[in-house]
Amino acid sequence: DAGVIQSPRHEVTEMGQEVTLRCKPISGHDYLFWYRQTMMRGLELLIYFNNNVPIDDSGMPEDRFSAKMPNASFSTLKIQPSEPRDSAVYFCASTPQGSLGTGELFFGEGSRLTVL
Amino acid sequence: KQEVTQIPAALSVPEGENLVLNCSFTDSAIYNLQWFRQDPGKGLTSLLLIQSSQREQTSGRLNASLDKSSGRSTLYIAASQPGDSATYLCAVLMTTDSWGKLQFGAGTQVVVTP
Numbered sequence: 001d002a003g004v005i006q007s008p009r010h011e012v013t014e015m016g017q018e019v020t021l022r023c024k025p026i027s028g029h030d031y032l033f034w035y036r037q038t039m040m041r042g043l044e045l046l047i048y049f050n051n052n053v054p055i056d057d058s059g060m061p062e063d064r065f066s067a068k069m070p071n072a073s074f075s076t077l078k079i080q081p082s083e084p085r086d087s088a089v090y091f092c093a094s095t096p097q098g099s100l101g102t103g104e105l106f107f108g109e110g111s112r113l114t115v116l
Numbered sequence: 117k118q119e120v121t122q123i124p125a126a127l128s129v130p131e132g133e134n135l136v137l138n139c140s141f142t143d144s145a146i147y148n149l150q151w152f153r154q155d156p157g158k159g160l161t162s163l164l165l166i167q168s169s170q171r172e173q174t175s176g177r178l179n180a181s182l183d184k185s186s187g188r189s190t191l192y193i194a195a196s197q198p199g200d201s202a203t204y205l206c207a208v209l210m211t212t213d214s215w216g217k218l219q220f221g222a223g224t225q226v227v228v229t230p
Contacts, residue, residue: 043220
């Protein structure tokens with residue numbers, strides 16, 4: 001299994017630009033999560049999907065952030081316009097649904113975003 | 117509100133010593149507790165997962181214990197090696213939260229010196 005695949009691994013952009021981060025979950029996993037990691041706040045859940053449907057987006061910091069999951073194998077996290085305080089590592093994770101899994105989360109390698 | 121704490125924040129040991137990493141949580145209504153390893157610039161790798169009904173889990177040199185009543189979990193790494201140097205995070209899944217919505221501790225940064 002290829003694991004959770006994220007792209008790009010690194011992104012450097014200027015304030016005000018649009019940023020799109022991509023994630024391919026593990027095949028067969030029904031849940032997909034977007035986390036953000038910073039030195040100050042640690043790991044925070046931004047949003048998660050179940051069967052491509054957004055379930056809880058209460059962690060999305062502002063309207064500048066949006067996420068979509070058009071199909072079971074692809075999700076995007078978009079920031080528009082980006083700001084320097086959005087600089088962080090963004091992780092995608094997936095897990096099978098409750099009746100089929102133990103709740104173990106599988107993480108991608110992350111996308112390191114730097115907004116200048 | 118659940119709070120997950122990991123102490124110490126950093127730890128340095130000589131090679132061969134056993135590592136003991138602590139994780140505490142304030143609300144015992146957990147579904148499971150998961151230990152992760154994170155190498156610099158990398159993602160999180162799941163090490164061990166303990167269900168709330170279990171007391172411990174073992175994998176090779178790793179052993180994780182869980183005491184729900186006292187709100188504690190301990191990760192033991194036997195005979196540490198320089199390759200064990202990394203940040204170790206614990207995370208809990210609450211029974212009251214949606215599936216997979218983990219709450220993380222801040223991590224313990226471990227350095228094993230040759």
